Amino acid sequence: MNEQSELRQIISPCVSICKYNKNDYCIGCKRHMNEIFDWFDYSEQMRMAIMQDLTDRDIELTV
Numbered sequence: 001m002n003e004q005s006e007l008r009q010i011i012s013p014c015v016s017i018c019k020y021n022k023n024d025y026c027i028g029c030k031r032h033m034n035e036i037f038d039w040f041d042y043s044e045q046m047r048m049a050i051m052q053d054l055t056d057r058d059i060e061l062t063v
Contacts, residue, residue, distance in 0.1 A: 010040060013051055025059040 014036075017028025024033040031039075035050055042050070 010044075011047065011051070012039060013054055019063050021060050021063055023060065025057075027059070027061045027063060030054045030057045030059050 013029040013031065015028045017026070019027050020033060021027055025031070026033070026036060029036075031050065031054065039047065
């Protein structure tokens with residue numbers, strides 16, 4: 001499998017609402033800007049841990 005195919009198989013919480021609040025959290029997926037930038041560099045275990053955390057993450061939705 002080539003690298004492009006592997007990247008397509010990585011699960012992402014992105015919901016295509018890419019706007020950040022004043023603390024640099026995306027109001028769509030609730031990930032911090034750094035988590036979004038580094039998403040493909042994280043191990044699958046790390047990505048799954050972040051996705052679990054997102055269910056409880058309370059962020060300010062004001063942009």
